[in-house]
Amino acid sequence: MTATEVVSVTLPKGGAAHDLRVIRIVLHRELLRFFNDRARLLSSLVQPVLWLFVMGTGLGSLVQGAIPGLDYRTFIFPGMISMTVIMTGMFSAASIVWDREFGFLREMLVAPVSRGAIVLGKVLGGAVVATAQGVIILALAGLVGIPYAPGLLLTLLGEMFLAAFTITAFGTLLAARMKSMQSFFGVMQMAIMPMVFLSGAMFPLANLPSWLHVLTTVNPLTYAVDPMRSAVFSHLDVAPQVDAMLNPGVVWFGWRLPVGLELGLVTMLALGLLWVAIAQFRRTD
């Protein structure tokens, strides 16, 4: 020890370059954690595969006559992608509560960095991990009769990332105040289940009773699922009346929202949620 020169570090002032380093390392840690945890990797894959091939096949045989010329599994495929992305994103956000319980959050919060950089890194990390999960489901597209068209895959990839980012920001916002994993998962179940059910992931949004229709249009997740379904259906060869039934889009007072507007709404929501999440972390000390 005496022989070695002491390496003394002088920390530069903060600034954008420092914030970028923080975002990068927080994101990097999310990826390390995720790809090191094979059990989590596997379990988050099993659920959508079960839905797609077990529930999808079972329910599919029931509704076979009702939808001519289309496999039910093809219909729920975009829904299952969003479900995977949502679950993974939420789990990533839950790791904040985990970090708090195990003290690591403190290491991050006492550093001379902006809370915004930490939260943004965390949300981006969750979004990347969730998108990676979605890509694995996307790889199964051929099995349910969806073509591997590059344009479609790229569109879905982008839409998956947007949905993942939004849901992770929402989860982070919830996690900002939670002290234990139990309460987080309780709240998460309460928030996520109705949102998934009302999003059109599992059944088409056409011809619903009006109370249910209203609920689906106020559910933000609807606007994330519908663009994916539209993208898939635009690459399928189905009769117009089947398309109208299964891919009705989101209708406001008789006006069908264009996909671009839906994506814009989700983006605005994502930024809003991120902003509130950062504000929450600025307040906690």
Next chain:
Amino acid sequence: MTSAVEVRGLRKAYGKVEAVKGVDFEVAPGEVFGFLGPNGAGKTTTISMLCTLTTPTGGTATVAGYDVVANRDEVRRNIGLVFQDPTLDGYLTAEQNLRFHAELYGVPRNLVDARLRQVLEMVALWDRKDSKVLTFSGGMKRRLEIARGLLHSPRVLFLDEPTVGLDPQTRAAIWGYINKLRRTEDITIFMTTHYMDEAEYCDRIAIIDHGELVVIDSPEALKASVGRDRVQLQTADDQGAIEALRERFGLEAAIREGQVTFGVAGGEEFVPRLFAELGVPIRSVSVSRPSLDDVFMEYTGTTIRDAESEGGANQWMRAMVRR
């Protein structure tokens, strides 16, 4: 040169409970400064305020020349922290934990590798750098936390009970690192402890009790200020001995650690008189120079162990207030 830490009238109240009731002190650069007191005395609250984790309700404090409220980020850039509770990511390796810290603090990229190796070698964990932290023992985790706290070359290193819950050998090893640290790095160390024997390693000690600073001085000066040796007796009749000491010698004795204990100037010369005049059969006598335990007792009127058991209620109350 300005003080490493300067505190003026610092106070913190949780609702109506005053955890810290206006303390003043200074720590010189390069000093090892110990904050000594029972659990619940206000040590952790004070350290949290100095580390910008808790906002004071009164008074001022500067660390490395920066105000803890007005220049929070500057203070954070200049301090290293080792908490009582672990703050490592068990699923990452030791090296990954340190790299995370380097990025978080913006350590210049060209220095990260060399500095990382240096701090890991210092705590003898270089050969374990690729192991996941969850495979580490409690002592190894604490050493890694100390290494991490040093990674960004802080001017002041805060150690909150750095050896609590560790076995004696590991405690000794950690003190070895702290002593090495003061030789190799230009650093001030501010630590809290409730182990008297560890406080001996400090240049100066502040005794804090019930949120107030009782006394500050070097361990030697504090012990000299007591001026009395500690005498401990084992007798056939302890109560009788206590009464006899009061009546014949005018000394106040009490039972501590199962023995009749009292303080007297010139303890060794006193022993022959004791045998001649006490009138109660004595089985054994021990005389010791004042220790920090005696210092603590002298200034607070209780031993630190007794203060701990009484402080339990106080801590509980603080925990309730924090919610």
